[in-house]
Amino acid sequence: MNIIDIFCGTGGFSTGFEATGEFKVKAGLDILGDRLKTFKANHQLACVIEGDIRTYSPNTFSKITELAPGDVEVVIGSPPCQGFSSIRPFRSLTFDDPRNTLFESFALLLQFYQPLFFVLENVVGLVTHQQGKTMKSMIDTFETLGYQTDWRIMNAVNYGLPQKRERVIMIGRRGASSILFPQPTHFFEGRSMAPKNHPKLIRTYPLLDNKLPPAISVMDAIHDLPKLKSGEDGKQYRTDISPTPFEQARRKNTQKLTLHKSTAHSPKMLEIIKHAGSNITALPPGMVESGFSTSYSRIEANEPSVTLTVNFVHPASNKCIHPYQDRALTPREGARLQGFDDDYIFRGNRSQIVKQIGNAVPPLLGRAIATALLAQW
Numbered sequence: 420m421n422i423i424d425i426f427c428g429t430g431g432f433s434t435g436f437e438a439t440g441e442f443k444v445k446a447g448l449d450i451l452g453d454r455l456k457t458f459k460a461n462h463q464l465a466c467v468i469e470g471d472i473r474t475y476s477p478n479t480f481s482k483i484t485e486l487a488p489g490d491v492e493v494v495i496g497s498p499p500c501q502g503f504s505s506i507r508p509f510r511s512l513t514f515d516d517p518r519n520t521l522f523e524s525f526a527l528l529l530q531f532y533q534p535l536f537f538v539l540e541n542v543v544g545l546v547t548h549q550q551g552k553t554m555k556s557m558i559d560t561f562e563t564l565g566y567q568t569d570w571r572i573m574n575a576v577n578y579g580l581p582q583k584r585e586r587v588i589m590i591g592r593r594g595a596s597s598i599l600f601p602q603p604t605h606f607f608e609g610r611s612m613a614p615k616n617h618p619k620l621i622r623t624y625p626l627l628d629n630k631l632p633p634a635i636s637v638m639d640a641i642h643d644l645p646k647l648k649s650g651e652d653g654k655q656y657r658t659d660i661s662p663t664p665f666e667q668a669r670r671k672n673t674q675k676l677t678l679h680k681s682t683a684h685s686p687k688m689l690e691i692i693k694h695a696g697s698n699i700t701a702l703p704p705g706m707v708e709s710g711f712s713t714s715y716s717r718i719e720a721n722e723p724s725v726t727l728t729v730n731f732v733h734p735a736s737n738k739c740i741h742p743y744q745d746r747a748l749t750p751r752e753g754a755r756l757q758g759f760d761d762d763y764i765f766r767g768n769r770s771q772i773v774k775q776i777g778n779a780v781p782p783l784l785g786r787a788i789a790t791a792l793l794a795q796w
Contacts, residue, residue, distance in 0.1 A: 420441055422436055422491065422492065422494065423491055423495075424447045424458075425448050425495070426496045426497045427455070428778055430447060430457065431757070432497065433465075433785070434759075435787070436495065436788075438782060438785075444462045446468065446480075447466075447467055448475070448480075449468075455469050457765050457767065457775055460765075461764055468480070475524075477528050489533070492535050493537065493792065496540070498522050498525055526561070529591075533593065535592065535796075536590065537561075537566065537590070537591045538591075539589040539591075540586050540780050541589075542587065543585050543586065543612045558570075558589075565593055567595055569590060570588060570590070571588055572611070572617065573585070577623060578787040579787075580723070580784065581634070581637055582723050582757065584726045599794060599795050600788075601791040606631040606632065607723065608625055609722075636719075637720055637724050638742065639665050640755045641666075642663070643660060645657055649683055649689060649746045653679040653680070654676055655676055669755055680749055684734075692734060692745045695716055696717065697716055699716060702715060713738040714736065715734050718742055719742065727739075727757060729773065730774075732773050734747050757781050758782050759776070
């Protein structure tokens with residue numbers, strides 16, 4: 420079954436779908452060239468389009484990709500948040516209207532291809548954007564196109580990711596059918612960005628779900644990687660320990676370790692790191708002048724990581740200091756926490772790769788969603 424990935428980034432979402440063995444990624448579109456190079460390296464048979472979706476009519480997109488209506492079963496995408504600012508009624512939309520938002524262009528592509536399903540991923544803040552009016556406008560648009568549409572707040576930690584990463588997942592199915600969302604595969608009892616009893620929140624419950632495997636912890640995901648000091652580069656996996664099932668699944672048969680190079684911190688930053696604790700208040704008074712509550716702090720070893728940001732190699736950005744080692748996470752550690760296999764190819768310079776990793780849709784979340792779609796085909 421064929422899928423196209425709009426706002427594809429590095430291709431994590433697509434990779435999750437392909438991991439089921441039932442989907443083939445036929446095309447990906449993104450405006451950022453470095454991310455498309457990574458996407459292409461891992462989806463070599465897919466057609467790649469670099470540019471703003473608003474500049475491609477559905478007919479032009481079809482000619483470039485050689486995909487006609489009826490050739491695509493699923494359209495997936497993660498539209499940037501700025502694409503939701505002023506959604507208008509779909510009946511008033513035309514391709515050549517310069518007012519079209521990214522989301523509206525996504526909807527026009529759906530109208531052209533008429534896939535059986537679409538899946539849209541975004542940040543939880545979308546739920547309350549414009550007091551909920553944005554979500555209502557989106558659903559109205561999809562229903563105008565003939566899609567039964569529903570959404571949930573899903574935490575990737577419940578699907579085998581060693582990271583607490585909540586996202587809104589919206590699924591549409593053409594025709595009047597109920598929609599199934601994936602059930603959690605891992606137990607995690609933690610705080611949510613949504614109210615605990617929110618009707619759209621998927622979560623696990625101590626009495627009902629305690630027989631599920633526990634959530635994967637940070638050290639379950641990275642403890643097979645060699646110890647590093649600031650600025651050091653690790654080329655070989657540790658041989659003195661056995662990898663956990665999660666680590667082995669990411670390593671597969673990879674022999675050479677890549678992207679495991681730590682940031683070369685300044686002497687001042689190293690002094691800050693030595694004092695780092697669970698949040699910024701662990702630092703001695705006056706050591707730093709400003710920062711978020713989670714800045715300059717260590718991630719917990721025996722629980723899933725906090726949500727990764729696009730600057731997870733810099734301690735000032737968020738909670739990203741290694742649990743035991745005096746340095747920030749490496750790109751490889753970040754990729755592990757995002758669920759990328761070690762043989763996934765990243766293109767670009769170090770800064771670009773870090774952003775690619777931090778912005779990605781985790782492949783494990785994509786696979787869970789794809790599996791749920793297959794169950795209702």
